Amino acid sequence: MKIDALVASKEKTATLNGFTHGEIGDDHLSTGLETPMKSEAFALSDSEKKERIAQLFHEIMDVMGLDLTDDSLKGTPERVAKMYIDEIFSGLNPENKPKVALFDNKYQYNQMLVEKNITFYSNCEHHFVPIIGKAHVAYISSGKVIGLSKLNRIVQYYAKRPQVQERLTNQIAEDLKQILGTNDVAVIIDAKHLCVSSRGIKDDTSATVTSFYGGAFSSPTKITELLNYINQ
Numbered sequence: 001m002k003i004d005a006l007v008a009s010k011e012k013t014a015t016l017n018g019f020t021h022g023e024i025g026d027d028h029l030s031t032g033l034e035t036p037m038k039s040e041a042f043a044l045s046d047s048e049k050k051e052r053i054a055q056l057f058h059e060i061m062d063v064m065g066l067d068l069t070d071d072s073l074k075g076t077p078e079r080v081a082k083m084y085i086d087e088i089f090s091g092l093n094p095e096n097k098p099k100v101a102l103f104d105n106k107y108q109y110n111q112m113l114v115e116k117n118i119t120f121y122s123n124c125e126h127h128f129v130p131i132i133g134k135a136h137v138a139y140i141s142s143g144k145v146i147g148l149s150k151l152n153r154i155v156q157y158y159a160k161r162p163q164v165q166e167r168l169t170n171q172i173a174e175d176l177k178q179i180l181g182t183n184d185v186a187v188i189i190d191a192k193h194l195c196v197s198s199r200g201i202k203d204d205t206s207a208t209v210t211s212f213y214g215g216a217f218s219s220p221t222k223i224t225e226l227l228n229y230i231n232q
């Protein structure tokens with residue numbers, strides 16, 4: 001989205017139903033990395049969204065011929081709505097962005113820090129079925145140190161959206177770069193897409209690997225060091 005359009009959409013959102021969102025989705029990320037969202041994305045409150053999704057999912061189930069008076073099925077539309085908004089797609093709402101604790105690098109630790117094997121569950125934006133994988137994130141401090149758990153939380157925040165793996169990788173990397181004030185950030189994601197394994201081509205053995213190597217991580221020596229840590 002162009003800068004003018006971003007500013008216009010921000011102003012529009014700020015006036016919507018008194019909502020005070022300073023951003024729609026990912027305005028803080030660089031152009032082109034945002035999850036595509038419409039400017040009215042936050043016109044409805046979370047509880048209004050859940051009510052509407054439940055009605056619509058009820059209709060989908062009804063069209064499929066399911067008996068919605070059955071005691072096992074009748075609560076499903078509400079369960080799905082709650083799961084979408086409060087759980088698996090909660091990362092669409094910037095209000096759920098993790099608060100990040102930063103510390104001064106008093107420890108004078110100047111090598112890479114790797115948080116590896118971060119398990120995440122996301123969902124493919126083409127089929128709305130799970131992507132299950134591990135993310136490995138690394139950075140070299142430029143003066144600030146981030147609380148370890150915040151690295152995991154940032155991964156989970158961006159995973160809890162309809163995603164493609166390439167965007168998930170770059171969104172995590174871009175956010176870390178901005179938070180840490182450095183380009184020396186790397187992200188590797190190794191994931192299974194259920195849209196590839198459980199349907200369609202039904203290949204249960206393949207996996208998808210994506211990476212982002214910024215700043216010092218573009219050197220082959222650093223990449224080798226990083227991969228050695230991850231494969232230990």
Ligand SMILES: Nc1nc2c(ncn2[C@@H]2O[C@H](COP(=O)(O)OP(=O)(O)OP(=O)(O)O)[C@@H](O)[C@H]2O)c(=O)[nH]1
Binds near residue numbers: 126166200
């Ligand atoms: N690049 C990329 N593609 C993805 C990702 N997740 C799913 N896809 C692909 O998105 C594509 C959507 O292609 P379509 O041909 O429109 O969908 P489809 O008819 O269901 O395709 P099949 O999965 O081949 O049956 C598929 O090839 C998926 O494998 C992802 O994270 N990144």
Ligand SMILES: [Zn+2]
Binds near residue numbers: 125127129193195196
């Ligand atoms: Zn898919």
